[in-house]
C-alpha cells in the first residue's frame with residue numbers, strides 16, 4: 001500500500017464540494033471510469049461499468065443497497081430505477097448529497113433512493129441491514145480501509161455482498177519511479193492511501209467475507225483519462241478552474257499522471273465482490 005500523509009478528510013470534503021461541477025462537466029452524473037468493450041461514448045461506458053458491477057454483485061429487484069461515496073447519486077439512482085432497489089447513498093460532501101437528492105426528485109425516485117451527508121468512517125447502520133454494500137471509487141479516500149471493510153461486513157446480511165471498484169497501486173511496484181507515480185496520484189486526487197489488489201482481497205477476507213469475483217479492468221477503463229485530458233485541452237475548463245482555486249487546477253493537471261501510472265503498471269483498476277457466509281455469527 002502507498003500512503004500519502006498530507007491528505008486530510010476536510011480537504012477531501014472541500015474538494016468534492018468545489019469540484020463536483022467540474023466532474024459533471026467532464027464526466028456526467030457518474031464520477032467514475034468507463035468500461036469499454038469497443039468505441040462506445042464515455043457515458044455508455046460508465047453505465048456499462050455500473051451494470052457489470054451490478055451483475056457481478058448479483059443485484060436483484062427490491063434489494064436494499066448502501067452506495068458508499070455516492071457522488072451525485074449516479075449509481076444509487078441507476079440501481080433504484082433499473083432494479084427497483086431501495087438504495088441509500090452516502091457522501092462526505094453536502095453539495096453532492098443535495099445534488100443527488102434533487103436528481104432523485106427529478107427522476108421521481110424519492111420512494112426508493114435517499115441520500116445522507118456523512119463520513120462513512122463514522123456512520124452507523126444496523127447489522128444485516130443491506131443486501132449489497134456497493135462502492136465505486138470511494139474506498140481510495142478512506143483512512144482506515146481494513147476497519148471500513150469489517151464494519152461493512154457487519155452491515156450486510158448473511159448471503160449479501162460487498163461490491164467494490166477501486167483504483168489500485170500495482171501489486172509489485174518495482175522502482176522508486178513507480179512508487180512516486182502512485183504517491184503523486186494519491187496527493188493529486190486526495191487519497192490517503194492506495195491499496196493493491198492483494199490488499200483488497202486481504203481486507204475483505206479478514207472481515208469474514210468470501211471472494212466471489214476479482215477482476216483487473218485496467219485495460220478496459222484507461223481510455224477514460226485520454227478522453228478527459230482531450231476534453232480539458234479542447235474546452236476552457238482549465239481557465240475556469242484557475243478563477244476558482246489553485247488546487248482544482250493541480251487536480252486537472254494530474255490527469256496525465258494517472259494515465260502514465262496506468263500505462264507503466266504502477267496503478268491498476270480492480271473490481272472485487274465478496275459474499276458474507278450464511279453461517280456468520282452476525
Ligand SMILES: C[S@@+](CC[C@H](N)C(=O)[O-])C[C@H]1O[C@@H](n2cnc3c(N)ncnc32)[C@H](O)[C@@H]1O
Pocket residue numbers: 012016029030031032068069070071072073074075090091092093096118119120121135136137138141142
Ligand atoms: C470518485 S467519487 C465516486 C462517486 C460515485 N461513487 C460515482 O461513481 O459516481 C468519490 C466519492 O466518495 C465520497 N467520499 C470520500 N470520502 C468519503 C467518506 N469518508 N465518507 C463518505 N463518502 C466519501 C466523495 O464525496 C465522492 O462522492
